[in-house]
Amino acid sequence: MSIVFDYRRAVRIQRALAEKAFKSIENIGRIDLDKIKYVVGVDAAYHKGLMYGVAVLLDFSSGNVLEHSVVIKKPPIPYVPGLLAFREAPAYISAVLKLRHEPDIIFVDGHGLSHPRGLGIATHIGLVLDKPSIGVAKKKLYGEIREINGEKYLEAHGMIVARIIKHKGQELYISIGYKITLEDAYLLTTKLLTPKYKLPLPTAIADQLSKRIAHRKK
DNA sequence: GCGACAG
DNA sequence: ATCTTGTCGC
Numbered sequence: 001m002s003i004v005f006d007y008r009r010a011v012r013i014q015r016a017l018a019e020k021a022f023k024s025i026e027n028i029g030r031i032d033l034d035k036i037k038y039v040v041g042v043d044a045a046y047h048k049g050l051m052y053g054v055a056v057l058l059d060f061s062s063g064n065v066l067e068h069s070v071v072i073k074k075p076p077i078p079y080v081p082g083l084l085a086f087r088e089a090p091a092y093i094s095a096v097l098k099l100r101h102e103p104d105i106i107f108v109d110g111h112g113l114s115h116p117r118g119l120g121i122a123t124h125i126g127l128v129l130d131k132p133s134i135g136v137a138k139k140k141l142y143g144e145i146r147e148i149n150g151e152k153y154l155e156a157h158g159m160i161v162a163r164i165i166k167h168k169g170q171e172l173y174i175s176i177g178y179k180i181t182l183e184d185a186y187l188l189t190t191k192l193l194t195p196k197y198k199l200p201l202p203t204a205i206a207d208q209l210s211k212r213i214a215h216r217k218k
Numbered sequence: 219g220c221g222a223c224a225g
Numbered sequence: 226a227t228c229t230t231g232t233c234g235c
Contacts, residue, residue, distance in 0.1 A: 044225080046226055079226070081223040088225070110224045120224070141224045173224085 005077040010086050011117070018119040021127050021178060022157075025113075031105075031132065031184045036060045039192070040103035041202025042092040042125070045214035051075045052214040053091030056206045057099050063192070063201050069098035070213055081141065082116050085124035092121075093128055105180070105188060106133040107202040112177035113161035114143045114154045126178025133177030134185045135162075136200055140173060165190070168198045 039060045044053045053071040058064055071091040079087055088110075096106065111120035112135035120141065126133030143154035143161060154162035154173065162175035163186050174189045176182050189200050197204035 044226080046225095051226095079225060081225090084224055115224080122224095135224085137224050139224060140222095142222090 005080075005083075005086070007080070007083070010077075010083050014083075014085075014117045014119040014124075017124065017127055018117050021113075021123050022118060024179065025176075028179055028181055030181060031188075033184070033187065036104045036188070038066070038101050038103045039105045039107060039188075039202050040096060040099065041107040041109075041200070041204070041206040042095060043109045043203055043206035043210050044088055044091060045207075045210035046075070047214040049074060050214075051088070051091055052210050053088065053095050054206045054210040054213065055092060055095035055099055056202060056209060057101055057103055058202060058205070060104070060192075063194075065205060067100060068206075068209060069095045070210075071095045071098070084110055085119070085121040089121055089124050089128070092125055096125075096129060103131060106131050106177070107189075107192075107200060108133060108135050108177060109137070109199070109203045109207065111135045111137050111141045111162070111173065112175040113159075114141060114156055114173060114175040116142050118157050118161075120175065120177075122175065122177035126180075132179040134180060134189060135173070135175040135177050136189055136203055137173040137175070138170065138198075167193055168195070170198060172199070 112122035122135030192200035
């Protein structure tokens with residue numbers, strides 16, 4: 001008999017962490033965008049049962065890649081909607097800690113507060129590393145779509161937690177991760193969008209790099 | 219029972 | 226996320 005993972009236990013842990021996340025969310029101020037030096041993007045690719053987690057650090061103003069780190073491991077649990085962090089966050093956290101520079105902001109492929117319990121992988125990682133974080137996802141996970149002044153948002157847990165924009169013909173869900181306002185998350189993300197990639201530079205490069213490494217190409 | 223469901 | 230060929234267009 002082998003239990004792959006304990007769903008109820010994972011949910012319990014998320015609720016406890018969410019309590020901390022919501023508590024610190026009340027006193028979040030605007031970030032001085034001029035003080036942001038380094039941003040990091042994390043993503044993973046899979047190959048033959050192994051997960052290749054990558055953290056890419058770039059200079060915010062120029063978009064130049066300064067360094068990256070890789071963490072290879074067997075995924076702890078299968079993919080379960082709502083529990084993505086238990087599968088991928090450990091690798092991302094290790095990868096970020098391996099970097100020589102300390103990032104000011106972390107971009108994550110996935111949602112933050114726009115999650116059933118307000119603890120998407122972006123929030124999870126920000127909380128553990130105690131760094132501001134932003135979630136940028138390609139699909140909706142949770143929340144009610146609201147249209148305000150012609151712009152689309154996601155409402156969840158009694159607040160607006162994400163903004164939906166269109167980029168290169170597809171939607172992007174930009175959500176509050178940790179210690180950041182939705183306004184700043186939106187501003188930072190749009191500043192890192194380029195005509196070349198569907199995702200903002202940090203996660204776009206992390207996505208590309210993780211795939212190249214996992215499939216040993218180029 | 220039905221629909222939803224990040225990566 | 227991953228499995229997969231060709232095809233259309235610049």
